[in-house]
Amino acid sequence: MNCEEPIVAYLGPKSSWTSQAAEKCFPDVVEAVQSGKVDRGVIPFENSSNGTVITTLDTLSTSHLECSDLTIAGETTLKISHCLLVRSIEHGQITPPDSPAGAGTPADHTDQGSRSLDGSAFAELKRIKHVYSHPQALGQCREFLAANLPWAELHQTSSTAEAAIIASKDHTNSSAAVGSVLAARQIGLRVLLEGVQDVRENSTRFLVLKRDPADAPPWHSSRTHPEGEQRKLLVSFAIDQRAQGKLAHALSTFNKPSIQLTNIHSRPSRKSPFHYVYFVEIQWRAEKDGGQQLQDALRDLGKISQSRRCHGTWGPTLEW
Template sequence: MVFSKNEKVGVFGPRGTYTEAAALTVFDETHFKFYRTIEAVVNSVAKNICEFGVVPIENSLQGSVTSTLDSLVNENIKVVGEILLPIAHVLATDLSERITTIISHPQALSQCKSYINKNYPMAEVLAAASTTEAALKVAGGIYENAAAITSKRAAIKYQLKILDENIQDAENNVTRFVIVGKELKKPTGNDKTSIVYGIINRPGVLFETLRPFAERNIDLTKIESRPSKKKFGDYIFFLDFGGHIEDKKFSDALEELKELTSFLYILGSYPRAQ
């Protein structure tokens, strides 16, 4: 992916997050603008405060980041790229040897659940807005005898003592981040497309919406449902597939799909992460 070095980039922060590490693989940190929530990052792009934004969307252990999915539906923006980043958590403290409280982002806490239960079964577990915010709270002495599950980068930045490394429950812990912007990317020959659509519920309708892809031998890499938030039992569906909507095979599939849905929104066609 090629982006200008002078573009303002909204990043789920504060400094030291895994999102910042992902963004650094593509953008120059000189123009980073940090936001406390994923919604705020996406909104900064929608309101033209930033040209691009970087947010987590999926983890190999814990699945989708639902706040990102919801934000993509609610704002008129596009996914223009993706980044895959291996995640290695550390347990860090402000030199306290007796840990009675562990703080982190809910996804990180889930990714380290077995470690916590085995090593700190009596500890109080508290949620933070991000793994780096957890580090900041521990460094600031807000809680006594507290430790943060955070990145090694954040622990070093905020001068915390690292008690243990690689504490996630599975070694193959990877988070997928998306770059959001305003315009669709042109085909590269190795692309992915993300869409979201709604259906009018009736027997067999979900199967019918997948048929256009199966008949054209299109590789579906993900399908997930989320509540529409309009009424109980009403769902929308997120779908990823290999290919770009400018290619006829894929555009034909989407034209056929459109006839079966209550709405269809192209979230983006973008280069597939290597």
């Protein structure tokens, strides 16, 4: 399955998934959940080989006021497999363009994440001058593309679905897309190579968003969870960066026995140059002391920071 940004999914009133790969972007997902048009929105958060999905952090960091009721209800992880897609023979006669000067032949790429190339694939690759895909997908196939298509120009698109559409409309047959088998079937492309991601066990974590205005804040003592359950919490905050040691002081609030800080990210706040919003993902144990320690940490963070937002807490079981 290939689910990269901005591929989104909704769980609607009838509990059915609807894929909106090309039509929707992250702010649309957030708005749809916040307005009640859909029950749940799913957006990618982190890839195992290419890191955090920056668009998700930017969406979360700029949607505080408009989407104050939005919380993270859970997460799920999917294995991501990328394919190199080209126009199928049904699109017309293939006429290879002139080979670029100085271009070598494709490498016999045998890394664990990619297939070896046979003779027919060599001929196909020589024809490709342009490769389209989302930045996350291109990043996850960086080594393969560098080894086997060093002459090709890489183009970033808003989604892998958009990349497939662009490749299908190139009548020179010199374009390819990094995308999924599903995209190939839906748009009418041919899968030239499967598994072109650099890492075989390539996975992406997705966050499930919901609108939950009636719920207490995730650190509130009235919330109950199974005793001893390991839960996660995503918090964002901003600080006065002119004050020495402010960031270290803010992070130190999570230095408690039942709390483990697992992830830190920063994104421009867009309020002033080189001013940031910091995202912290933590694990905490749902027990009496653990809940109190989390409540104390977030209270202390609120005293130190200029602004603070808890984006939600979730457990190991995905609950819709």
